[in-house]
Amino acid sequence: MIFLNYAEYDFRFINVYYRNRLSDLLASALNVRAKDFLLDLPLSMKSDYQPLVSALKAEFITIETAREIKKAAKNRQQQPSESVDSYTKAMSLLYGATDLPEEDKLDFYLDGLKESMRGRVTVLCPKTWKEAETMASQIETAEAKGLLKNPMVASVVPTPTLYPVPVM
Secondary structure, eight states, X not given: OHXXXXXXXXXXXXXXXXXXXXXXXXXXXXXXXXHHHHHHSOHHHHTSHHHHHHHHHHHHOOHHHHHHHHHHHHHOOOOTTOOHHHHHHHHHHHHHTSOOOHHHHHHHHHXXXXXXXXXXXHHTOOSSHHHHHHHHHHHHXXXXXXXXXXXXXTTOOOOOOOOOOOOO
């Protein structure tokens, strides 16, 4: 599981020249089983990022590993001094390691945000976790620039006033 997180993250930054050598670069870091699997893949899968990651996920992510990743995503909380960008990168790595439904991604992302940020983003009703991430980043930037005076004010949804109904 850890291998896939790092491999997926690192391979995104390899330039076009090295994409033709993905399997060679990857094979040097793998155990025997994974190396054999990689060498048996067709060249078209080995030389393109997305098919390679999909093949590795299909072969090495078990149902149990997928459950562990889902649990990690569900329990991940933004730390008090952690920026939205840092939190988002961590969640993105977890989401990239398995195929979670978009609804779960959104719920886990919102649930893990700091309380004041969660309230502000939830009120805006994002439909995807990427929308929520964009909203959270914009709110964090506005807070840093002092454009939002009291961070707790926007996170509290006012309770409607209930008036007694006269009985006739």
